Structures are given as structure tokens and as C-alpha cells.
Amino acid sequence: MNRSQFDLAVGAFVALGILALLFLALKVGNLAGFDTGTAYVIEARFDNIGGLKVRAPVKSAGVVVGRVESISLDGETYEAVARLRISSAFRFSKDTIAIILTSGLLGEQYIGLESGGIPEYLAEGDRVMKTQSAMVLEKLISQFLFNKAAETPGQTK
Amino acid sequence: MKADPISLLTSLGHAVTSRLDRLGLAARFAFAVFRVLGVVFLRFGLIIRELYFSGVRSLSIVIVSGLFVGMVLAVQGYEVLQRYGSTEALGVIVALSLVRELGPVVSALLFAGRASSAVTAEIGLMRATDQLAAMDMMAVDPLARVIAPRFLAAIFSLPLLAALFSAAGVCGAWIIGVKLIGIDDGAFWSQMQASVDVRIDIVNGVLKSIVFGVAVGLISVFEGFFAVPTAEGVSTATTRTVVTSSLAVLLLDLVLTVMMFRGLN
Numbered sequence: 373m374n375r376s377q378f379d380l381a382v383g384a385f386v387a388l389g390i391l392a393l394l395f396l397a398l399k400v401g402n403l404a405g406f407d408t409g410t411a412y413v414i415e416a417r418f419d420n421i422g423g424l425k426v427r428a429p430v431k432s433a434g435v436v437v438g439r440v441e442s443i444s445l446d447g448e449t450y451e452a453v454a455r456l457r458i459s460s461a462f463r464f465s466k467d468t469i470a471i472i473l474t475s476g477l478l479g480e481q482y483i484g485l486e487s488g489g490i491p492e493y494l495a496e497g498d499r500v501m502k503t504q505s506a507m508v509l510e511k512l513i514s515q516f517l518f519n520k521a522a523e524t525p526g527q528t529k
Numbered sequence: 530m531k532a533d534p535i536s537l538l539t540s541l542g543h544a545v546t547s548r549l550d551r552l553g554l555a556a557r558f559a560f561a562v563f564r565v566l567g568v569v570f571l572r573f574g575l576i577i578r579e580l581y582f583s584g585v586r587s588l589s590i591v592i593v594s595g596l597f598v599g600m601v602l603a604v605q606g607y608e609v610l611q612r613y614g615s616t617e618a619l620g621v622i623v624a625l626s627l628v629r630e631l632g633p634v635v636s637a638l639l640f641a642g643r644a645s646s647a648v649t650a651e652i653g654l655m656r657a658t659d660q661l662a663a664m665d666m667m668a669v670d671p672l673a674r675v676i677a678p679r680f681l682a683a684i685f686s687l688p689l690l691a692a693l694f695s696a697a698g699v700c701g702a703w704i705i706g707v708k709l710i711g712i713d714d715g716a717f718w719s720q721m722q723a724s725v726d727v728r729i730d731i732v733n734g735v736l737k738s739i740v741f742g743v744a745v746g747l748i749s750v751f752e753g754f755f756a757v758p759t760a761e762g763v764s765t766a767t768t769r770t771v772v773t774s775s776l777a778v779l780l781l782d783l784v785l786t787v788m789m790f791r792g793l794n
Contacts, residue, residue, distance in 0.1 A: 378581045384585075385580065385585045385686070386580075389686075390689070392693040395696045401726060
């Protein structure tokens with residue numbers, strides 16, 4: 373084999389390898405998502421975030437519009453502070469409600485945004501004023517038991 | 530060999546010091562190789578030749594193995610997933626295990642068996658036939674002329690081979706999952722895209738295979754360069770390359786995985 377045949381084979385090898393990397397990045401992963409685009413960060417405070425994780429999706433009407441960037445605890449109010457990175461393509465009014473929802477019965481938790489009607493929009497660093505915490509199963513059950521007990525006063529087993 | 534405590538301690542001491550000695554030799558050798566790496570870029574043709582023998586010639590085994598591994602993962606994954614009624618997650622399982630672990634690790638193991646053993650045998654035979662000594666006499670540094678190109682070729686080709694392995698594996702899983710079993714095509718790809726993160730999963734996988742390339746490449750040239758210059762010595766060196774490389778890859782994989790993926794959630 374002479375030099376140019378080596379070059380050809382190696383060139384084809386490198387091109388094939390880069391093609392495989394592109395396939396992984398674009399088709400297997402999703403580089404075309406808006407992690408690359410411009411975005412703004414807003415803040416939402418919850419009493420309880422349940423099992424919400426960093427990088428969980430932020431959805432509006434079921435469509436992914438951003439990701440949870442970080443989660444921390446406010447040491448004074450004991451509220452969980454979630455910072456949400458929202459794609460600049462979407463604007464949400466100042467009275468948007470942020471709710472922690474679960475996809476499916478056992479699926480991952482995500483934040484749902486429901487936009488309000490005020491024609492002023494959330495900008496970088498703003499805080500979502502209305503939030504609704506995650507549903508914690510134990511609290512739901514105890515609430516249900518209390519309600520049950522309240523319905524039938526005087527009856528004991 | 531007598532079994533009295535003194536000779537047992539002596540043999541233990543000898544075993545420890547000789548291994549430490551070899552480790553120190555390997556470290557000094559690695560340092561010397563890194564120092565001449567820059568020179569190699571002046572003669573790029575040398576790397577091209579090694580890329581051909583190490584990389585291009587490993588293509589077929591890596592792609593075919595990737596295809597089969599992906600197919601097996603799809604069959605086994607489907608078996609478990611259908612118990613929970615979430616067979617659409619097959620793409621996620623296959624893609625994550627390939628991109629994070631199997632792609633870099635298995636291609637590094639295949640590379641150690643297919644290419645590194647040949648490199649060790651080649652360099653060992655050069656040593657045995659005094660070709661390396663002859664180069665030294667002609668004022669040609671064998672580290673720059675022989676060792677460095679082979680080392681660099683391993684670092685360049687392993688990430689590409691790992692990417693090809695993962696891509697072939699995903700295609701194999703697609704053939705089994707979508708074409709033969711009948712999982713929904715859209716769900717297969719969309720769930721995969723939703724769960725595989727480019728930075729966390731794919732870039733970390735590539736980083737892993739670069740580290741494996743450094744380890745496997747260094748071990749193969751080291752064992753060849755310091756092979757005992759006899760027929761038996763070269764064969765021992767070749768075996769040691771494969772064994773040491775495989776162990777090094779698996780150990781490094783554990784360390785890297787803990788560093789990269791622990792505490793993600």
C-alpha cells in the first residue's frame with residue numbers, strides 16, 4: 373500500500389467516527405434542544421418539591437419549555453427555591469402559576485407552568501409568585517384519613 | 530522453595546520491590562514518551578500509518594461487536610421491561626448503557642486484543658532484532674520514531690471506535706426492538722432523546738474512551754519496548770499487554786464512573 377491509500381483509509385475511518393459521534397449527539401442525544409439557545413432564569417419557591425430533580429423538565433401545556441437549573445433551600449423561610457432556565461422563545465406573564473406535577477403514576481416529577489392573563493412578562497431573575505407544591509403521598513393519605521374520621525363522628529370500631 | 534518464614538518474607542519483599550520497580554520504570558517511560566509527543570506532529574505520516582493499522586483494521590470487529598451487543602441488550606431489556614409494561618423505554622436503556630459504559634469499555638477491550646497486542650509484538654520484535662538499538666546508533670530517537678506515533682494512534686482511534694460501537698449498538702437495538710419485536714418507532718427514538726444528555730452522557734463517554742486510549746496505548750508500547758528480547762519474551766509481553774490493558778480499563782472505568790456519574794441526582 374502506498375501513502376495515499378493509507379491516507380484514504382484513515383480519512384474514511386475518521387469521517388466515519390465523526391459521523392458516529394454526530395449520530396450519537398443528534399439522533400441518540402438531543403443536541404438540537406434549547407440547551408444551546410438563549411434562555412432566561414426565573415425563580416419559583418415551593419413549600420415542598422417532593423422528588424423534583426435538577427435538570428427536570430419545565431413544561432407548559434405539556435410542551436417542554438426549559439429545565440430546572442438548581443434547587444436549594446432558603447435557610448430563613450424553609451422554602452425550596454428552584455431556579456428555572458426557560459428558553460427565550462417563550463414568554464410567561466407575571467401571574468404565571470408553577471405547579472409540581474408527576475408524569476404518569478410513578479414517573480419523574482416536572483414543573484408545569486400555567487400562564488395567566490397580565491400582559492407583563494417574567495424576565496431574568498423574576499420570581500413566580502404563585503406556586504403549588506408537590507403532592508406527597510403520606511400527606512394525602514393522612515388527609516384522607518382525617519376527612520374520613522371527620523365524616524363519621526362518634527362511630528368507633 | 531522452602532516454606533520457612535524468612536524465605537516467605539524474602540519472596541514477598543522481592544515481589545513487592547520488583548513490581549514497584551516496574552511501576553517506576555513505566556512512569557519514567559510515560560514521562561519520556563510525553564516529552565517527545567510534540568516532535569511527532571512534524572512527521573504526520575507516521576501517525577497516519579499507525580492509525581491505519583490500529584484504527585482502520587479494528588473497524589470491522591468493533592462495528593460487528595457493537596451491532597451484536599446492541600441486539601442482545603434489546604432482547605434482554607425487552608424481556609424485563611415488558612413485565613412493567615414500559616417497553617418503549619428500551620431505547621433509553623440500550624442507549625444509556627452503550628454510550629455511558631459498554632461503548633468505551635468493550636471497544637477498549639477489543640482494541641487491546643486486536644491492535645495493542647500487535648503493537649507490543651511489533652515493538653518487541655524490533656527490540657529482539659536490535660532494530661531499536663540500530664535507530665539509536667543512527668541518532669534516530671526510537672521513542673519519537675516508533676513509540677510516540679503508536680501511542681498517539683491509540684488515543685486518536687479509540688474515541689472514534691467507541692462512538693462507532695455505540696452507534697452500531699443503537700442501530701442493532703433498533704433492528705431487534707422496532708423491526709422484529711414491534712416497539713413503536715417514534716417512542717423508541719423520542720424517549721431516547723429525552724433521556725440521553727449530550728454533555729453528561731455522550732461527552733463523558735468520549736472522555737472515558739480517551740482515558741482508556743491513553744492507558745491501553747501506553748501499556749502496549751511499554752510492554753513492547755521493555756520486552757525480553759527473545760521469542761518467549763515477546764510472547765509474554767504480548768500476553769501481559771492484553772491482561773494488563775483489560776484490567777486497567779475495567780479499574781479506570783470504575784474510578785471514572787464514580788467521578789462522573791455519582792451524585793448526579
